[in-house]
Amino acid sequence: MLEFISRMLGKESASSKTVAKERLRLVLVHDRASISPAMLNRLREDLVKVISNYMEIDEAALEFNLLQDDNEVALVANIPVVKMKRDYAAKA
Amino acid sequence: MGEIIVVTSGKGGVGKTTTSANIGTGLAAAGHKVVLVDTDIGLRNLDVVMGLENRIVYDLVDVTSGNCRLKQALIKDKRFTNLFLLPAAQTKDKSSVSPEQMETLAKELKEEFDFAIIDCPAGIEQGFRNAIAGADRAVVVCTPEVSAVRDADRIIGLLEAAELRNPKLIINRIRPEMVKRGDMMDISDILDILAIELIGVVPEDESIVISTNRGEPAVLDQGSKAGEAYRRITRRIKGEEVALMNLDVPSGLMDKLKKLVGLR
Numbered sequence: 001m002l003e004f005i006s007r008m009l010g011k012e013s014a015s016s017k018t019v020a021k022e023r024l025r026l027v028l029v030h031d032r033a034s035i036s037p038a039m040l041n042r043l044r045e046d047l048v049k050v051i052s053n054y055m056e057i058d059e060a061a062l063e064f065n066l067l068q069d070d071n072e073v074a075l076v077a078n079i080p081v082v083k084m085k086r087d088y089a090a091k092a
Numbered sequence: 093m094g095e096i097i098v099v100t101s102g103k104g105g106v107g108k109t110t111t112s113a114n115i116g117t118g119l120a121a122a123g124h125k126v127v128l129v130d131t132d133i134g135l136r137n138l139d140v141v142m143g144l145e146n147r148i149v150y151d152l153v154d155v156t157s158g159n160c161r162l163k164q165a166l167i168k169d170k171r172f173t174n175l176f177l178l179p180a181a182q183t184k185d186k187s188s189v190s191p192e193q194m195e196t197l198a199k200e201l202k203e204e205f206d207f208a209i210i211d212c213p214a215g216i217e218q219g220f221r222n223a224i225a226g227a228d229r230a231v232v233v234c235t236p237e238v239s240a241v242r243d244a245d246r247i248i249g250l251l252e253a254a255e256l257r258n259p260k261l262i263i264n265r266i267r268p269e270m271v272k273r274g275d276m277m278d279i280s281d282i283l284d285i286l287a288i289e290l291i292g293v294v295p296e297d298e299s300i301v302i303s304t305n306r307g308e309p310a311v312l313d314q315g316s317k318a319g320e321a322y323r324r325i326t327r328r329i330k331g332e333e334v335a336l337m338n339l340d341v342p343s344g345l346m347d348k349l350k351k352l353v354g355l356r
């Protein structure tokens with residue numbers, strides 16, 4: 001009975017503002033993901049710098065991309081490791 | 093030294109010109125020396141919204157290209173002796189002004205005025221770049237619709253890229269009864285998405301149409317709800333803390349019923 005009333009009062013179907021907000025969230029993930037090549041390059045350089053603290057990587061063979069499909073955007077990186085650095089802390 | 097405030101949106105028709113006219117008039121009514129600058133070259137409108145369309149001799153392009161001096165192109169308002177309009181050119185295109193020329197103009201305006209309100213054209217092309225060129229602050233207008241919020245997001249990104257940080261948001265044409273029944277995004281939904289600071293909420297209001305018909309900005313109409321919203325925005329622009337207007341609709345029978353069965 002309560003369920004019937006609640007459906008009648010429009011609680012069941014998602015309100016259109018909820019739909020609007022969810023659609024906006026998705027479309028903005030895409031819009032904002034179209035970042036400039038310059039920024040992508042800076043990100044790449046920063047990543048290389050951080051990772052190099054821990055391992056030696058093959059920078060020339062590094063692949064780095066923002067991939068998009070309908071529901072999500074992913075940062076996909078393929079970073080060949082040449083050599084691991086010695087972990088002094090672990091030995092201490 | 094005055095301040096240059098650009099009113100922009102990305103999407104067309106969301107209320108930039110209405111907002112420029114009302115904020116500018118509101119600041120003038122508070123005693124500040126104000127100039128309204130219409131940068132929508134080819135589609136000038138601020139003159140009619142202000143009711144000053146019959147007084148135009150020179151325009152923005154005449155000033156930037158050196159055809160006349162700034163003083164000659166400024167149109168005096170009918171209501172306030174400290175309010176002026178610099179109209180857009182109607183017969184030229186947006187490329188007849190450059191961002192560099194706008195920066196030079198902005199410097200000159202800052203010497204003369206407490207505030208210059210720049211009405212930006214829709215879009216993200218040259219007209220937008222001209223409008224923001226000399227600005228110190230930006231106000232972004234959007235309506236509670238998916239397309240307007242999306243465009244506002246893009247504009248906010250472009251403003252930041254142009255080093256115009258901390259733009260403030262005006263949500264225009266909100267309809268409290270639609271918000272209440274869940275068919276319009278509310279203030280917090282939009283702030284959630286855009287993540288910028290709110291400077292005002294203006295309700296959908298017939299008095300905007302009436303005041304535009306007359307060429308009398310609603311901010312001067314004490315009985316107008318949108319006018320009240322713009323009066324509050326004007327004070328916030330001056331740095332005052334002002335509460336948001338109460339836009340609640342009185343609860344009806346359905347609400348009482350929903351409350352009774354525990355849905356609200």
Ligand SMILES: Nc1ncnc2c1ncn2[C@@H]1O[C@H](COP(=O)(O)OP(=O)(O)OP(=O)(O)O)[C@@H](O)[C@H]1O
Nearest residue numbers: 104105106107108109110214265295296297300304
């Ligand atoms: N709060 C409101 N309530 C009712 N009508 C409104 C409101 N705000 C704006 N309007 C109406 O919406 C229309 C568009 O407004 P306005 O010209 O200010 O938008 P704009 O962003 O400057 O448009 P453009 O992009 O073409 O320059 C006008 O007819 C105006 O009267």
Ligand SMILES: [Mg+2]
Nearest residue numbers: 108109132137
């Ligand atoms: Mg306009």
